[in-house]
Amino acid sequence: xxxxxxxxxxxxxxxxxxxxxxxxxxxxxxxxxxxxxxxxxxxxxxxxxxxxxxxxxxxxxxxxxxxxxxxxxxxxxxxxxxxxxxxxxxxxxxxxxxxxxxxxxxxxxxxxxxxxxxxxxxxxxxxxxxxxxxxxxxxxxxxxxxxxxxxxxxxxxxxxxxxxxxxxxxxxxxxxxxxxxxxxxxxxxxxxxxxxxxxxxxxxxxxxxxxxxxxxxxxxxxxxxxxxxxxxxxxxxxxxxxxxxxxxxxxxxxxxxxxxxxxxxxxxxxxxxxxxxx
Amino acid sequence: xxxxxxxxxxxxxxxxxxxxxxxxxxxxxxxxxxxxxxxxxxxxxxxxxxxxxxxxxxxxxxxxxxxxxxxxxxxxxxxxxxxxxxxxxxxxxxxxxxxxxxxxxxxxxxxxxxxxxxxxxxxxxxxxxxxxxxxxxxxxxxxxxxxxxxxxxxxxxxxxxxxxxxxxxxxxxxxxxxxxxxxxxxxxxxxxxxxxxxxxxxxxxxxxxxxxxxxxxxxxxxxxxxxxxxxxxxxxxxxxxxxxxxxxxxxxxxxxxxxxxxxxxxxxxxxxxxxxxxxxxxxxxxxxxxxxxxxxxxxxxxxxxxxxxxxxxxxxxxxxxxxxxxxxxxxxxxxxxxxxxxxxxxxxxxxxxxxxxxxxxxx
Ligand SMILES: Cc1cc2nc3c(=O)[nH]c(=O)nc-3n(C[C@H](O)[C@H](O)[C@H](O)COP(=O)(O)OP(=O)(O)OC[C@H]3O[C@@H](n4cnc5c(N)ncnc54)[C@H](O)[C@@H]3O)c2cc1C
Numbered sequence: 028x029x030x031x032x033x034x035x036x037x038x039x040x041x042x043x044x045x046x047x048x049x050x051x052x053x054x055x056x057x058x059x060x061x062x063x064x065x066x067x068x069x070x071x072x073x074x075x076x077x078x079x080x081x082x083x084x085x086x087x088x089x090x091x092x093x094x095x096x097x098x099x100x101x102x103x104x105x106x107x108x109x110x111x112x113x114x115x116x117x118x119x120x121x122x123x124x125x126x127x128x129x130x131x132x133x134x135x136x137x138x139x140x141x142x143x144x145x146x147x148x149x150x151x152x153x154x155x156x157x158x159x160x161x162x163x164x165x166x167x168x169x170x171x172x173x174x175x176x177x178x179x180x181x182x183x184x185x186x187x188x189x190x191x192x193x194x195x196x197x198x199x200x201x202x203x204x205x206x207x208x209x210x211x212x213x214x215x216x217x218x219x220x221x222x223x224x225x226x227x228x229x230x231x232x233x234x235x236x237x238x239x240x241x242x243x244x245x246x247x248x249x250x251x252x253x254x255x256x257x258x259x260x261x262x263x264x265x266x267x268x269x270x271x272x273x274x275x276x277x278x279x280x281x282x283x284x285x286x287x288x289x290x291x292x293x294x295x296x297x298x299x300x301x302x303x304x305x
Numbered sequence: 306x307x308x309x310x311x312x313x314x315x316x317x318x319x320x321x322x323x324x325x326x327x328x329x330x331x332x333x334x335x336x337x338x339x340x341x342x343x344x345x346x347x348x349x350x351x352x353x354x355x356x357x358x359x360x361x362x363x364x365x366x367x368x369x370x371x372x373x374x375x376x377x378x379x380x381x382x383x384x385x386x387x388x389x390x391x392x393x394x395x396x397x398x399x400x401x402x403x404x405x406x407x408x409x410x411x412x413x414x415x416x417x418x419x420x421x422x423x424x425x426x427x428x429x430x431x432x433x434x435x436x437x438x439x440x441x442x443x444x445x446x447x448x449x450x451x452x453x454x455x456x457x458x459x460x461x462x463x464x465x466x467x468x469x470x471x472x473x474x475x476x477x478x479x480x481x482x483x484x485x486x487x488x489x490x491x492x493x494x495x496x497x498x499x500x501x502x503x504x505x506x507x508x509x510x511x512x513x514x515x516x517x518x519x520x521x522x523x524x525x526x527x528x529x530x531x532x533x534x535x536x537x538x539x540x541x542x543x544x545x546x547x548x549x550x551x552x553x554x555x556x557x558x559x560x561x562x563x564x565x566x567x568x569x570x571x572x573x574x575x576x577x578x579x580x581x582x583x584x585x586x587x588x589x590x591x592x593x594x595x596x597x598x599x600x601x602x603x604x605x606x607x608x609x610x611x612x613x614x615x616x617x618x619x620x621x622x623x624x625x626x627x628x629x630x631x632x633x634x635x636x637x638x639x640x641x642x643x644x645x646x647x648x649x650x651x652x653x654x655x656x657x658x659x660x661x662x663x664x665x666x667x668x
Contacts, residue, residue, distance in 0.1 A: 155451035160439025199527040255448035260478040266636035285656030
């Protein structure tokens with residue numbers, strides 16, 4: 028089986044600091060990580076490989092430094108890593124991103140036909156959850172999103188049974204390979220890479236592709252030019268017009284503060300008092 | 306790169322291109338009405354309220370799209386779409402649409418768009434809505450803005466979808482200038498629930514899917530409904546108490562739970578609290594967790610980052626407890642208390658318990 032996991036390198040949001048005066052993100056020195064949701068996808072891919080044989084390729088689109096994320100994935104046990112990086116990809120929205128990734132996947136599939144493409148549920152920096160469905164749609168893969176568990180896989184029949192999180196319950200779906208799966212958090216526990224994998228990752232060669240190498244023919248579909256969405260305005264949120272009423276706390280006991288807050292709450296929401304005491 | 310760029314594309318956005326000729330015929334605002342297992346997801350009605358405002362501003366009609374298998378419930382849904390503001394209801398009834406599956410739903414919605422050409426298409430940012438919106442936008446090769454927190458139309462009649470950008474302090478407004486329809490998703494509870502007007506009526510337009518079950522690869526073997534019990538129902542709670550990193554350790558969240566219990570409300574937290582493993586993900590409040598609109602929201606030890614703010618701004622009354630007088634949360638709270646949450650929370654619990662005649666839960 029050939030399983031490809033699409034991963035993204037993101038800044039570690041826990042460590043992001045914002046400049047107090049200019050309100051801009053201070054990116055310098057912020058460590059990058061593999062998008063945490065993608066790790067569940069990677070683990071599931073490796074689990075299937077270990078059970079059914081084959082290989083796991085990790086694919087990433089990003090700046091040259093995204094090679095770190097791929098090397099980390101190799102250290103966790105992926106077999107092969109491909110980075111697609113090109114200045115002309117810069118500014119891609121989700122439509123342009125799914126175009127670039129889908130094209131690279133097609134190129135990868137020419138060598139070894141792909142059975143399953145995995146992605147995380149969404150990224151922690153963009154949060155759109157649109158790239159997975161975008162890739163599935165472009166490559167006409169059967170789309171299984173928000174997968175909480177893969178119940179079974181029949182390699183000979185090319186059939187897969189998966190549990191998909193829906194509103195108010197879980198759908199048990201039977202589908203066919205090739206398919207695209209976006210993996211839900213908590214679906215599995217990430218393994219710790221073996222020492223051999225770590226050593227291999229340190230020496231391994233990450234394949235680096237330009238747009239042309241990845242097979243992109245139409246550069247107009249890439250980057251800013253291939254993105255139908257345009258950010259027209261970036262702005263800081265405004266404080267509410269009426270400023271907050273500050274409850275005086277100076278010299279008061281906690282009990283007095285408690286009563287003061289409660290009085291103000293009920294003064295502003297008289298109906299609430301009636302409902303609560305009813 | 307998959308997310309909207311954080312800098313405005315000044316050159317390109319400033320360069321005003323004419324909308325290509327073949328897109329000029331695209332008119333009217335559509336809302337996809339999510340019916341799963343006979344029930345309409347409330348986010349659809351919330352979107353109808355918002356869609357109505359956009360349609361009125363543009364001077365066009367509001368349409369609802371209803372997909373599903375033929376049933377009396379579906380007929381009822383069609384009538385409800387008029388009550389919630391639809392002028393037209395596009396309906397596609399087909400046995401293959403009995404349960405949500407990406408393939409037939411994508412086909413139905415893209416065919417409808419290609420036939421009737423709406424300028425705006427809105428969907429709820431649910432697991433279903435996001436699954437469907439991503440496929441439809443890619444098939445149509447148009448722009449899609451996820452998790453919008455505000456929708457408007459500008460002077461050029463272009464949809465302006467606002468959402469927080471990465472980093473926690475800024476908002477950005479995204480447009481789809483040269484493609485139609487302009488698509489956006491909105492999370493449940495971000496928009497207010499409109500009052501239905503049961504005297505309203507509208508026109509029904511039928512659509513045939515033209516697919517056979519044999520054409521559809523994925524089959525639904527089973528649906529396992531969530532156990533109704535002990536699940537957080539933050540989104541629709543009347544009173545919510547939440548704690549942030551200011552509470553310092555997981556034990557202190559007992560104070561939050563106790564106040565919530567005294568008030569008969571739900572408890573929640575900020576995202577880092579979930580990331581630390583102090584509370585389960587279903588308790589998270591904010592852009593990537595639950596959006597809430599309670600009558601009373603009490604936030605303790607929460608700084609008020611934009612991703613948190615957009616998830617709570619619809620609350621009637623926001624009470625913030627924070628030791629830092631300059632915390633961002635005081636910019637949008639109604640009542641502010643600059644004090645240690647670890648002393649204020651128990652004091653407030655006691656005060657409510659005394660006033661409400663409830664015995665304070667063992668402290
Ligand atoms: C893409 C993305 C999505 C996000 N989605 C969400 C989301 O859905 N929800 C969310 O909440 N965040 C979200 N975040 C994170 C958000 O940017 C903030 O980092 C987060 O909300 C901060 O949480 P906090 O207020 O608990 O912690 P902090 O920012 O660390 O604030 C702690 C606060 O506690 C106060 N404090 C300290 N001690 C006390 C005390 N004893 N008593 C009272 N106050 C005290 C401090 O003054 C401070 O204001 C998201 C971020 C990104 C990048």
